[in-house]
Amino acid sequence: MKNKIKxxxxxxxxxxxxxxxxxxxxxxTILAIEKGKxxxxxxxxxKIARHFKVNIEEVFTYSEEGRTIDVD
Numbered sequence: 732m733k734n735k736i737k738x739x740x741x742x743x744x745x746x747x748x749x750x751x752x753x754x755x756x757x758x759x760t761i762l763a764i765e766k767g768k769x770x771x772x773x774x775x776x777x778k779i780a781r782h783f784k785v786n787i788e789e790v791f792t793y794s795e796e797g798r799t800i801d802v803d
């Protein structure tokens with residue numbers, strides 16, 4: 732899942748630590764999400780989007796890159 736958390740943090744002058752405290756996770760969690768190494772729960776994704784006052788789709792984009800889908 733791709734995201735624009737770093738962009739939104741920059742627009743709101745927030746550090747990873749600031750955002751982590753606001754949404755109730757660790758800085759390492761925010762870092763992992765930004766780098767695409769961790770997919771946040773739906774609840775956490777909504778908390779992040781709500782903080783920036785945008786729709787979840789503006790922050791997160793689902794990508795099937797690297798995945799295969801079997802269609803019969």
